[in-house]
Amino acid sequence: MNQFSNLFSRRQFMRLVMKSMALLAFLQTGVLFWFVRKSRAATSLPEGYNPKDHKWCMSIDVRKCIGCGRCAAACKMENHVPPEPYYFRTWVERYEVHGTDEPIITSPNGGIDGFPPQNSSEEFEKSFYVPKLCNHCETSPCTQVCPTGATFVSPDGVVMIDYDYCIGCRFCIQACPFGCRFFNPETQTADKCNLCYHRITQGLLPACVEVCPVGARQFGDLKDPESKIHAFLAENQVDVLKPQLRTHPKVYYAGLDKAVK
Amino acid sequence: MIPPQIWRPLGILLAILLIYLGVRSFFVPATFYQYGHFRGNSLATIASRPVQYAGKKACMDCHDTIGEKPYHSKHKTVSCETCHGPSLGHVEDPSQLPSLKPTNKEWCARCHEANNARPKTFPQVVIARHYPDKDCMICHNSKKLEKKP
Numbered sequence: 001m002n003q004f005s006n007l008f009s010r011r012q013f014m015r016l017v018m019k020s021m022a023l024l025a026f027l028q029t030g031v032l033f034w035f036v037r038k039s040r041a042a043t044s045l046p047e048g049y050n051p052k053d054h055k056w057c058m059s060i061d062v063r064k065c066i067g068c069g070r071c072a073a074a075c076k077m078e079n080h081v082p083p084e085p086y087y088f089r090t091w092v093e094r095y096e097v098h099g100t101d102e103p104i105i106t107s108p109n110g111g112i113d114g115f116p117p118q119n120s121s122e123e124f125e126k127s128f129y130v131p132k133l134c135n136h137c138e139t140s141p142c143t144q145v146c147p148t149g150a151t152f153v154s155p156d157g158v159v160m161i162d163y164d165y166c167i168g169c170r171f172c173i174q175a176c177p178f179g180c181r182f183f184n185p186e187t188q189t190a191d192k193c194n195l196c197y198h199r200i201t202q203g204l205l206p207a208c209v210e211v212c213p214v215g216a217r218q219f220g221d222l223k224d225p226e227s228k229i230h231a232f233l234a235e236n237q238v239d240v241l242k243p244q245l246r247t248h249p250k251v252y253y254a255g256l257d258k259a260v261k
Numbered sequence: 262m263i264p265p266q267i268w269r270p271l272g273i274l275l276a277i278l279l280i281y282l283g284v285r286s287f288f289v290p291a292t293f294y295q296y297g298h299f300r301g302n303s304l305a306t307i308a309s310r311p312v313q314y315a316g317k318k319a320c321m322d323c324h325d326t327i328g329e330k331p332y333h334s335k336h337k338t339v340s341c342e343t344c345h346g347p348s349l350g351h352v353e354d355p356s357q358l359p360s361l362k363p364t365n366k367e368w369c370a371r372c373h374e375a376n377n378a379r380p381k382t383f384p385q386v387v388i389a390r391h392y393p394d395k396d397c398m399i400c401h402n403s404k405k406l407e408k409k410p
Contacts, residue, residue, distance in 0.1 A: 033286055045305050051296065066379045068372045070343050077347050078313045094378050114371050115378070127378040152299035162303035165290075198310040207314050213339040213372060214383070 049201045054156040055222035056195055056250070058209070059232045060131055063255035064216035067092050067129035069111035071208035071217060076112070078196060078207035080186075085109050087182050089193040090133035090208050095259055096124040103259040130260050131217065133208070134159060134180040134193035135241060135249030142172035142181060151190065157222070157250055160194045163187055177245055195219075222250075313347035316340075320348070323355075332402045344368070369397045 008016065045051070075081065075090045092111030096104040104124075108115065111129075136159050143151050143159060150165035151172050166189035173181040173190055184191035196206035200219070204210070209219045220229025229252075232238070236254035242261070253260075295301025320327075320341040328337045342348055346360035366388060375385040392400075 029283060033283065045308050049308075051304060063380060066372055066383050067376070070371075074314065074342075074347075079310075096378070114374075115376065117374065117376050124377070129378055149293070149299045152297060154299075154304060155296045160303070160307055162300050162306075164303065164306065165300060194307060197304075197307045199312055199314075201308040202312070204312065204314070204316045210314050210316055210340050211343040213336075213343050215338065 046201050051155040053223060056157050056200060057136065057220050057222055057229060057252065058133070058195070058206075058250070059218045059220060059229055059238075059252045059254065061216050061218075061232075061236070061254045062128060062130055062257070062260075064214045065092070065129040065131055066214055066216075067094060067111060067115055068213060069114060070211045070213065071131060072110040073112045074207040074211040075193070078199070081191070082184065082186055087184070087191075089180075089191070090131065093130045093132060094127065095130060095257065096127045097257065097259045098124050105261075126257070128257065130253075130256075131208075132178070132180070132241075133251060134176075134195075135178055135247070135251045136193075136195065138248035138250065140247055141175040141177065141245075145171040145175045147171065154197075158195050158197055159192070160197060161190055161192065163189050166190055177242055177247065312349055314342050315347075315349040315352040317342070319352045332398070364396070364398050366397055369401075 069092050072088060072091045075088070076083065079089055081087055081089055088110040090110075091107055093105050093107045094111075094115050096106075098104075106115070115129075136153075136157060138153070138157075140153060140159050143153055146152075147169060148165050148167055150162045150167070151159065152162070153159050168183065168188050168190065170183055170190065173183060176192075181190050181192045183189075196204070196208075199206060205219050209217045218228060218232060220227040220232070222229060232254070233252065238252045238254055239256040240249040240252060241256075242249075290300045290302065292301035293299070296304070317340045324341070327333050327341075336344075342359075344361060344363055348359040350357045351359045370388050372383075373385055373388075375387045379385055
């Protein structure tokens with residue numbers, strides 16, 4: 001018998017070892033959590049910007065659009081949308097309507113390279129351009145299907161994607177009834193218009209609105225009584241795309257034809 | 262005294278609860294539910310992306326008389342960057358010129374080529390029939406033509 005076994009019995013010693021190990025493990029995980037939370041601590045929005053003070057929306061006057069496609073080109077430039085064709089956050093469609101037939105809808109490269117002139121000026125009863133983008137629905141189907149909470153309607157009314165939490169499952173791309181989402185092959189996430197969130201939080205206009213030469217696109221804040229959007233909504237007969245789906249879009253069209261889908 | 266058959270399962274339940282809360286706090290991001298069912302942080306992350314287009318206001322800080330020049334006077338309502346391309350680099354460092362200065366016919370045609378999908382009031386011309394061998398800027402960049410009603 002040595003001195004040590006006088007102090008502790010074997011049972012007591014084992015108990016002490018187990019208890020101290022449990023305590024250590026507890027403290028260790030605590031420290032680990034603290035580090036993880038600290039590394040995820042909130043980064044801040046630009047100073048003076050409170051997302052709860054705004055409700056962003058867009059108005060499009062179809063009667064003004066000349067189909068130059070500068071909006072689609074600027075959007076690709078501003079948001080690093082992959083340059084190869086068929087990936088667009090915004091694009092322009094040309095409708096050619098003849099009587100009650102199905103309208104002919106074309107959008108070569110989203111309208112970026114312009115549209116070819118029609119074959120004959122007599123052939124179509126009417127013809128017009130419709131710029132399209134994410135409708136920023138109030139009750140959006142795309143946010144409802146996201147399994148990770150990576151896509152959401154922000155407090156300022158913009159439907160956005162958290163690129164760090166998107167797992168690229170493409171559910172939202174199928175859910176969007178307007179075809180406004182695409183799978184970005186560079187980031188391997190879903191991607192879409194976010195009304196140039198990095199610009200509007202700094203007081204700038206979205207890139208497409210900035211470059212529109214005829215003012216067909218206007219940007220507005222429904223919570224700002226001085227925003228021009230209120231006059232636009234009051235003075236025009238305003239419609240939204242696919243109102244029967246009750247997604248409550250915040251992209252308002254004036255002069256929309258019934259042929260537009 | 263609470264008998265062991267009560268406090269032992271209670272202790273196990275408490276341990277399970279603590280482990281659950283611990284794991285949850287580890288996997289759920291700190292700013293989740295700050296605004297709703299998403300990471301509140303992501304707003305700032307998206308807002309911190311780089312800007313390319315400076316906006317017309319920034320251009321007008323220096324080039325406030327550009328609208329008096331021929332050609333520009335007709336395009337007063339158009340943003341500078343519609344033609345000159347994204348120019349934040351030029352705003353930050355004036356020696357770095359804007360990316361574009363288009364003067365070719367194709368550029369003018371992008372908006373002004375006659376097309377019956379365009380609004381009737383918008384100035385359009387069939388470029389192939391309107392002085393086909395001349396550059397637009399030869400006539401349309403002179404003060405004389407600009408002053409015509």
